[in-house]
Amino acid sequence: xxxxxxxxxxxxxxxxxxxxxxxxxxxxxxxxxxxxxxxxxxxxxxxxxxxxxxxxxxxxxxxxxxxxxxxxxxxxxxxxxxxxxxxxxxxxxxxxxxxxxxxxxxxxxxxxxxxxxxxxxxxxxxxxxxxxxxxxxxxxxxxxxxxxxxxxxxxxxxxxxxxxxxxxxxxxxxxxxxxxxxxxxxxxxxxxxxxxxxxxxxxxxxxxxxxxxxxxxxxxxxxxxxxxxxxxxxxxxxxxxxxxxxxxxxxxxxxxxxxxxxxxxxxxxxxxxxxxxxxxxxxxxxxxxxxxxxxxxxxxxxxxxxxxxxxxxxxxxxxxxxxxxxxxxxxxxxxxxxxxxxxxxxxxxxxxxxxxxxxxxxxxxxxxxxxxxxxxxxxxxxxxxxxxxxxxxxxxxxxxxxxxxxxxxxxxxxxxxxxxxxxxxxxxxxxxxxxxxxxxxxxxxxxxxxxxxxxxxx
Amino acid sequence: xxxxxxxxxxxxxxxxxxxxxxxxxxxxxxxxxxxxxxxxxxxxxxxxxxxxxxxxxxxxxxxxxxxxxxxxxxxxxxxxxxxxxxxxxxxxxxxxxxxxxxxxxxxxxxxxxxxxxxxxxxxxxxxxxxxxxxxxxxxxxxxxxxxxxxxxxxxxxxxxxxxxxxxxxxxxxxxxxxxxxxxxxxxxxxxxxxxxxxxxxxxxxxxxxxxxxxxxxxxxxxxxxxxxxxxxxxxxxxxxxxxxxxxxxxxxxxxxxxxxxxxxxxxxxxxxxxxxxxxxxxxxxxxxxxxxxxxxxxxxxxxxxxxxxxxxxxxxxxxxxxxxxxxxxxxxxxxxxx
Numbered sequence: 001x002x003x004x005x006x007x008x009x010x011x012x013x014x015x016x017x018x019x020x021x022x023x024x025x026x027x028x029x030x031x032x033x034x035x036x037x038x039x040x041x042x043x044x045x046x047x048x049x050x051x052x053x054x055x056x057x058x059x060x061x062x063x064x065x066x067x068x069x070x071x072x073x074x075x076x077x078x079x080x081x082x083x084x085x086x087x088x089x090x091x092x093x094x095x096x097x098x099x100x101x102x103x104x105x106x107x108x109x110x111x112x113x114x115x116x117x118x119x120x121x122x123x124x125x126x127x128x129x130x131x132x133x134x135x136x137x138x139x140x141x142x143x144x145x146x147x148x149x150x151x152x153x154x155x156x157x158x159x160x161x162x163x164x165x166x167x168x169x170x171x172x173x174x175x176x177x178x179x180x181x182x183x184x185x186x187x188x189x190x191x192x193x194x195x196x197x198x199x200x201x202x203x204x205x206x207x208x209x210x211x212x213x214x215x216x217x218x219x220x221x222x223x224x225x226x227x228x229x230x231x232x233x234x235x236x237x238x239x240x241x242x243x244x245x246x247x248x249x250x251x252x253x254x255x256x257x258x259x260x261x262x263x264x265x266x267x268x269x270x271x272x273x274x275x276x277x278x279x280x281x282x283x284x285x286x287x288x289x290x291x292x293x294x295x296x297x298x299x300x301x302x303x304x305x306x307x308x309x310x311x312x313x314x315x316x317x318x319x320x321x322x323x324x325x326x327x328x329x330x331x332x333x334x335x336x337x338x339x340x341x342x343x344x345x346x347x348x349x350x351x352x353x354x355x356x357x358x359x360x361x362x363x364x365x366x367x368x369x370x371x372x373x374x375x376x377x378x379x380x381x382x383x384x385x386x387x388x389x390x391x392x393x394x395x396x397x398x399x400x401x402x403x404x405x406x407x408x409x410x411x412x413x414x415x416x417x418x419x420x421x422x423x424x425x426x427x428x429x430x431x432x433x434x435x436x437x438x439x440x441x442x443x444x445x446x447x448x449x450x451x452x453x454x455x456x457x458x
Numbered sequence: 459x460x461x462x463x464x465x466x467x468x469x470x471x472x473x474x475x476x477x478x479x480x481x482x483x484x485x486x487x488x489x490x491x492x493x494x495x496x497x498x499x500x501x502x503x504x505x506x507x508x509x510x511x512x513x514x515x516x517x518x519x520x521x522x523x524x525x526x527x528x529x530x531x532x533x534x535x536x537x538x539x540x541x542x543x544x545x546x547x548x549x550x551x552x553x554x555x556x557x558x559x560x561x562x563x564x565x566x567x568x569x570x571x572x573x574x575x576x577x578x579x580x581x582x583x584x585x586x587x588x589x590x591x592x593x594x595x596x597x598x599x600x601x602x603x604x605x606x607x608x609x610x611x612x613x614x615x616x617x618x619x620x621x622x623x624x625x626x627x628x629x630x631x632x633x634x635x636x637x638x639x640x641x642x643x644x645x646x647x648x649x650x651x652x653x654x655x656x657x658x659x660x661x662x663x664x665x666x667x668x669x670x671x672x673x674x675x676x677x678x679x680x681x682x683x684x685x686x687x688x689x690x691x692x693x694x695x696x697x698x699x700x701x702x703x704x705x706x707x708x709x710x711x712x713x714x715x716x717x718x719x720x721x722x723x724x725x726x727x728x729x730x731x732x733x734x735x736x737x738x739x740x741x742x743x744x745x746x747x748x749x750x751x752x753x754x755x756x757x758x759x760x761x762x763x764x765x766x767x768x769x770x771x772x773x774x775x776x777x778x779x780x781x782x783x784x785x786x787x788x789x790x791x792x793x794x795x796x
Contacts, residue, residue: 058562061558062558062559062562065554065555065557065558065559066554066555066558068511068514068554069550069551069552069554069555070551072514072518072547072550072551072554073547073551075518075521075522076521076536076543076547078525078532078533079521079525079532079533079535079536079537080536080537080540080543080544081537082533083533083534083536083537083605084533086525086529086532086533086536087529087530087533087604089529090525090526090529090530090532090533090755091529091755091756091759092759093525094522094523094524094525094526094527094529094532094755094759095526095759095762095763095766097522097525097526098519098522098523098525098526098527098763098766099522099766099770100522101515101518101519101521101522101523102519102522102766102767102770102771102774103766103770105515105518105519106512106515106519106770106774106777106778107774107777109511109512109514109515110511110512110515110774110777110778110781111777111781112511113507113508113509113511113512113781113785114508114781114784116507116508117504117507117508117785118508118784118785121784121785122784166756166758166759167755167756167758167759167762168758170758170759170762400533400537400540401605402537402538402605402606402607403537403540407540407541407610410541410544411540411541411544414544414548418548418551418552422551422555425555425559428563429559429562429563432562432563433562
């Protein structure tokens with residue numbers, strides 16, 4: 001059997017990004033929550049918040065490490081597996097990656113060291129500042145990588161010259177049509193992931209009565225925070241992002257929404273079973289006009305469907321994958337709002353800590369925002385196919401022609417095994433940290449710290 | 459100096475920064491394999507704990523800057539060295555998580571496993587970046603269209619392996635020198651002896667590598683002997699290398715570490731001077747080499763990137779220096795460490 005390096009490189013990219021993308025949302029969301037906890041601990045002199053910050057800071061350190069480890073691969077993979085792509089777009093695409101390293105990677109990595117190890121070496125003010133810089137750095141990192149991705153989706157600020165894309169305006173390339181809605185929606189998704197991680201772990205600790213005084217604080221905080229950010233995912237960020245896709249990537253929009261034939265007063269699909277080829281929606285139930293309204297702010301606006309775009313000569317993306325991924329993401333997003341709404345309601349009625357079933361539900365929610373993130377990413381990437389740079393360069397023309405299928409197969413197996421191992425070890429280690437719970441503030445030799453004799457040895 | 463030359467310089471500054479900074483924590487990782495007991499291993503981990511992550515970013519920044527400024531080199535070298543890069547990534551993945559995992563579970567076997575992962579995850583990159591450097595110096599079979607097919611085994615030629623081992627020994631020496639600053643007593647003395655031992659091997663390998671380069675890549679020396687920069691770097695390397703054992707004997711460990719850092723930086727400078735204006739020589743036809751002109755981005759991109767670097771890097775260097783100052787002095791192992 002001939003091993004196809006293009007297919008295998010796509011598979012490897014999907015695998016490595018898909019796995020990597022589980023961790024940055026957690027660390028970005030967690031970092032901002034830790035900033036709030038440490039702020040309250042410092043400003044109010046509240047020992048419980050300090051303990052919460054310390055405890056979740058440990059989880060942040062662990063999550064960050066796995067994010068870094070899997071992220072290193074991404075910085076090099078464009079060159080190793082997508083050499084033709086790198087040559088074609090290098091004049092534009094390299095700059096945001098380099099900017100990410102200079103403005104973000106250094107900041108988050110350097111200050112994480114200070115945050116994790118410097119608690120007793122610098123003032124409380126500087127220590128809090130180091131947590132803030134970790135959060136700012138990881139957010140800037142998200143910004144620059146999304147700039148790079150947004151440019152693939154809605155390329156701008158360039159001309160095709162000398163057989164490649166050459167930069168004509170850096171500002172136009174960076175702030176292309178989808179940069180802001182994409183960044184804000186993704187950043188908000190990260191905050192939701194962080195909120196559920198803190199809420200789930202805190203609820204578990206409350207139920208187990210392990211460091212419950214600390215965990216009640218962090219639970220309360222994460223529920224209120226979570227309600228705000230899960231609402232923001234719907235409006236304005238999600239709404240804005242959808243409007244932008246409708247305007248700038250109509251093929252993706254038609255596939256997302258399951259619109260086969262374009263029409264005025266286009267209906268919003270509430271239910272339907274997508275069929276790939278020829279594209280069809282079976283048993284579709286739609287609300288007339290709502291899709292037109294959502295997309296263009298006008299009930300009577302014409303929304304082009306898959307068949308219209310094909311008739312105009314445009315390639316359309318895989319239909320089922322785009323449609324199902326989009327609707328799973330939206331469904332999960334709706335669930336998040338309901339769960340946080342209920343939590344805040346229970347909190348308001350002062351029944352939260354007695355409602356055991358709700359507390360037991362929260363830990364189970366932890367993976368769901370990550371699944372929503374993955375599906376959102378699939379909508380973005382699969383919905384862009386067959387283009388790697390929308391209407392500029394096809395995916396099939398982007399891979400490294402000098403790398404053999406066998407070599408890529410080897411690296412896929414290697415990453416597959418290593419990532420599976422990392423995933424298991426991450427969960428195992430996370431569970432260990434959670435079971436240990438938030439420690440009292442005085443040094444506790446029992447938690448893996450040095451025994452007094454080991455301390456004296458140095 | 460034109461923009462392309464400025465970027466050649468900046469890329470080499472980033473690579474030299476990586477070699478000097480991550481060099482010592484990779485070296486500490488190699489020495490970790492030879493640590494005698496748990497307290498020594500904890501000291502190693504604590505000594506580099508606050509720094510290694512930031513140090514590794516120099517490599518990522520070098521990769522990103524290469525992509526932005528010289529995309530043809532980024533694409534060609536990384537795809538040509540495919541399997542070697544995959545092994546490098548594998549090592550860096552394990553290294554990045556090993557200290558974090560190690561510290562979170564209190565079980566001797568768990569810790570030993572991560573100690574090994576950390577050690578090998580440091581040894582392999584030290585060796586592999588040297589092998590990559592060796593292959594770049596002697597040139598790769600670049601065709602006229604700027605592509606190359608390089609079988610994995612051909613990367614493991616004697617010259618590249620020599621540069622690989624040289625790099626490994628050099629980083630080990632650098633790591634030992636770093637640990638002499640961070641430790642006291644017996645451990646400090648042992649690290650001073652490690653520095654001395656590694657220095658002897660380093661000298662032999664370096665002289666060997668220098669001579670081998672005349673045979674493996676004679677074109678590197680064409681015209682450079684009349685370049686004053688070549689002699690500046692050569693004198694810098696000489697003075698720095700001689701200073702290492704002198705400082706060691708005088709127990710001026712900070713000076714020894716700085717001398718080791720200067721030697722590494724000087725060697726990177728020498729390599730850069732010899733390569734200029736090439737980035738990757740072609741072993742088939744010198745005319746097909748990738749240079750700072752035929753492999754670069756447009757002047758507009760180079761200008762934008764220069765602005766980013768000029769704004770960003772001083773800030774990075776500023777807060778990095780601050781962090782090094784905060785964590786200066788001997789290692790005190792506390793509960794917060796790995």
